[in-house]
Amino acid sequence: MDLVPVFARWLHFLAGIMWIGLLYYFNFVQVPALKAAAADGTAGGITKHVAPRALLYFRWAAIVTWLAGAALLGSNFVNAFTLSKGYAAIGIGAWLGTIMLFNVWGLIWPNQQKILGLKPATDEEKNKARRVALLASRTNTMLSIPMLFFMAGGLTHKAAFGL
């Protein structure tokens, strides 16, 4: 029995829950909370103690999720990414997850470093970084909806696609 897919699927789910769970935390909890906290001067606690820890798990969970997903696809990796017949649904999910991974490491994390003061930046650069990071994060939240639809189906997908 090949144990690689068994552990790859398990790890893919564990890391994926961590990644998307933190993504939803940022969008549904932290961003609105920061607005309220800025009004009464308590935002420092969140930006200093909470956000850096959440971002640490968020960005590394994204990597682990993608790698475990790639291991799970195994020899079907190319079939999925080329949307070959029978692999289009999981392929779309894989592409959406890959775009989201790029957003995390290419847009969200570099801009969050400026916002949180981990990287030197002027006020103007910080304001621009806030906008880019917010839109990238919201884009990932939007993409997570179809991504989970295409990824999370097993037998139910066959019915959904008339197979």
Place this chain on the structure above:
Amino acid sequence: LQLLEWRAATFQRGKTRRMTMKNPLDSLWGTIISGLVLTAVLYLVVKNFLM
């Protein structure tokens, strides 16, 4: 001439509307609705063209 004026006014209204259009990703509901619409579009593409 009236027709031209009417077309110019319609164009101006359209221009103003475009300029005030908001990004759906600025709100959580806009983000969720965009995600659901994207899901439906991708589902139809996959079902009809890629399966």
